[in-house]
Structures are given as C-alpha cells and as structure tokens.
Amino acid sequence: MESSLQQPLPMILFFVLSLLFLLGLFVRLRRKPYPPGPKGLPVVGNMNMMDQLSHRGLAKLAKEYGGLVHLRLGFLHMVVVSNPEMARQVLQVQDNIFSNRPANMAIRYLTYDRADMAFAHYGPFWRQMRKICVMKVFSRKRAESWSSVRDEVDSIVRAVAAKAGSPVNLGGLVFQLTMNVTYRAAFGSDICEGQEKFVAILQEFSKLFGAFNLVDFIPWLNWFDPQGFNKRLARARRSLDVFIDKIIDAHLAKRKNKKSDNTEEDNDMVDDLLAFYDEEAKKGESDDLQGSIKMTRDNIKAIIMVC
Numbered sequence: 001m002e003s004s005l006q007q008p009l010p011m012i013l014f015f016v017l018s019l020l021f022l023l024g025l026f027v028r029l030r031r032k033p034y035p036p037g038p039k040g041l042p043v044v045g046n047m048n049m050m051d052q053l054s055h056r057g058l059a060k061l062a063k064e065y066g067g068l069v070h071l072r073l074g075f076l077h078m079v080v081v082s083n084p085e086m087a088r089q090v091l092q093v094q095d096n097i098f099s100n101r102p103a104n105m106a107i108r109y110l111t112y113d114r115a116d117m118a119f120a121h122y123g124p125f126w127r128q129m130r131k132i133c134v135m136k137v138f139s140r141k142r143a144e145s146w147s148s149v150r151d152e153v154d155s156i157v158r159a160v161a162a163k164a165g166s167p168v169n170l171g172g173l174v175f176q177l178t179m180n181v182t183y184r185a186a187f188g189s190d191i192c193e194g195q196e197k198f199v200a201i202l203q204e205f206s207k208l209f210g211a212f213n214l215v216d217f218i219p220w221l222n223w224f225d226p227q228g229f230n231k232r233l234a235r236a237r238r239s240l241d242v243f244i245d246k247i248i249d250a251h252l253a254k255r256k257n258k259k260s261d262n263t264e265e266d267n268d269m270v271d272d273l274l275a276f277y278d279e280e281a282k283k284g285e286s287d288d289l290q291g292s293i294k295m296t297r298d299n300i301k302a303i304i305m306v307c
Contacts, residue, residue: 034079035068035069036066036069036070037072038065044074045073046071046072046073047073058080058082061080062082062083066083067085068081068083073217074218076217096122099122100122101119105229106211107209109233110233110236110237111302111305115296115301117133117303129303137269137272152184153177155177156173156176179199180195183195184268186270194243204232204239205236205305208232208233211229215227215229240305244301248274248297251270251271251274252274255271255274270300270304273295273299273303274300
C-alpha cells in the first residue's frame with residue numbers, strides 16, 4: 001500500500017523540475033539585451049547600492065562596465081550613459097526617442113496623468129501646450145502687463161527702506177515677494193486671500209514629487225501601500241481641486257460679466273488658459289492657435305501647478 005502511494009512522487013518531482021526549467025528558459029529567452037552592469041539581488045535588484053549611486057559611484061561603475069551601465073532598481077530598469085559619444089546619440093541624434101521625461105507615481109497622479117506641459121509625452125499635444133505657454137501665458141508682452149510685479153517690487157523696496165540702519169531678513173522678503181508675484185499673476189487677486197493655503201499645497205506637492213516611494217520600484221506593492229503614500233496623494237490633489245476649482249469658477253463668471261459689460265481688464269494666467277477652455281470664445285476666433293487645442297480643467301490645474 002505504501003509503495004503504491006510513493007510511486008507517483010518521482011513523477012511529480014520530475015514534472016515540477018521540468019516546469020521550472022522551462023520557465024527559466026522562457027525568461028532567459030525573453031530577456032532584453034541590456035548593457036553590462038552589476039548583478040542585482042532577486043526582486044530588489046541593485047537597490048542595495050542606492051547609497052553608492054552618486055556621481056563618483058557612477059563614474060566607478062563606468063570604469064568597470066563601460067560607457068553604458070545597466071542598473072535594475074526593483075522592477076525598474078535604468079541605463080547610465082557616461083560616454084561622450086553615446087551621450088551625443090541620446091541627447092542630439094536620437095533626441096525624439098529619449099525626450100519623454102520619466103514620471104513616478106506621484107508626478108503622474110498630481111499632474112492629472114501628464115496633463116501639463118513639463119511631463120507630457122513629446123508629440124502634438126506637447127507642442128501645442130508649449131506654443132500656448134510661449135505665445136500667450138509667458139510671452140514678453142504678457143509679462144510686461146503684470147502690474148502686480150511692479151507693485152510688489154515697490155512694496156519690498158519701501159519695506160527695506162523703512163528698516164534702514166537695522167538688520168533685514170532679505171531672504172524672507174525675497175521669498176514673500178516671489179510668492180506674492182506668482183499668486184497675483186496666476187490668479188489675479190489684488191489681495192493675498194488664500195495665499196497661505198496655496199503655499200501649503202505647493203509645499204506638500206514638492207515633498208510628494210521628491211519623496212521615495214517603494215511602489216515606484218516594486219509596483220505590486222501598490223495594493224498594500226506600505227508607506228501610506230496613496231492617501232497623501234489623494235489628500236493633496238483633493239486640496240488642489242477644491243482650491244483651484246473655486247478660482248476657475250470665479251474667472252468663468254467674470255468672463256461672462258465682462259462680455260455683457262463690454263469692458264476690458266488685465267488678464268491673469270487663468271484667464272489666458274480659459275481662452276482655450278471656453279467653447280464660446282473659440283467660435284469667433286480665426287487664430288490657428290486658438291482653434292488648435294481644447295483644454296480641460298485638468299490641463300489648466302496641471303499647468304498652474306507646474307509653472
């Protein structure tokens with residue numbers, strides 16, 4: 001009885017080993033021809049070397065493995081280019097292939113899936129967004145019309161002059177000047193109502209953009225969210241949605257009143273972007289730029305955050 005039960009065990013063992021062998025052979029045949037590089041550990045790859053991946057550490061790896069070095073950080077494959085000729089191929093000759101900027105989970109989520117200009121994939125959408133930003137939002141004529149810049153500069157000069165003979169925190173004044181100019185140029189507010197809240201949102205976005213997220217390297221951990229990163233992302237974008245949606249709605253109402261009153265005022269960044277969002281404004285336009293792209297709220301919010 002025992003011998004009859006033990007007979008299938010060698011066959012089962014042979015079947016399992018054969019399956020593992022075929023699986024390993026399949027993985028090896030499908031393996032892409034990556035450049036040489038240090039051999040990584042299972043799953044984590046070369047993440048145990050992350051403290052050594054400074055410019056000096058990468059230079060040492062280049063001396064050992066050549067101008068192209070392959071690194072695997074978790075499930076993310078990276079190639080380090082250290083040879084001048086190879087760098088020229090990447091940055092000049094084949095720039096259209098390597099021009100897309102990498103985006104981690106935080107960047108993709110907080111930019112509404114690359115709805116901005118900075119992280120959008122190279123193509124027709126990116127070219128049109130760049131054209132809008134260069135010719136409309138950040139044009140020289142547009143910058144010269146920002147009276148808020150002159151007002152804020154005059155204010156900081158008077159603040160410094162009033163403290164003649166006493167210490168002045170120039171760094172704090174410059175930071176406040178930058179935030180005031182940015183806020184007023186973007187949202188057209190003559191007062192700084194809501195500015196502190198907006199600065200807090202920007203600071204949280206900056207932290208999330210640069211934070212280390214294990215899910216970026218091992219995607220199947222996303223369901224577990226070991227660092228609580230998904231909750232922070234959702235909370236940050238919800239805060240931005242509530243804040244900027246109110247501003248967009250106020251600007252849309254102002255545009256309707258402006259049309260009925262036939263009055264003209266200095267536009268801010270939101271007004272310039274809404275010119276490509278409001279469909280009624282597009283119908284009477286013959287400008288090719290105006291009719292070339294339709295922007296959504298996500299586009300407007302993403303551009304404001306990145307710019």
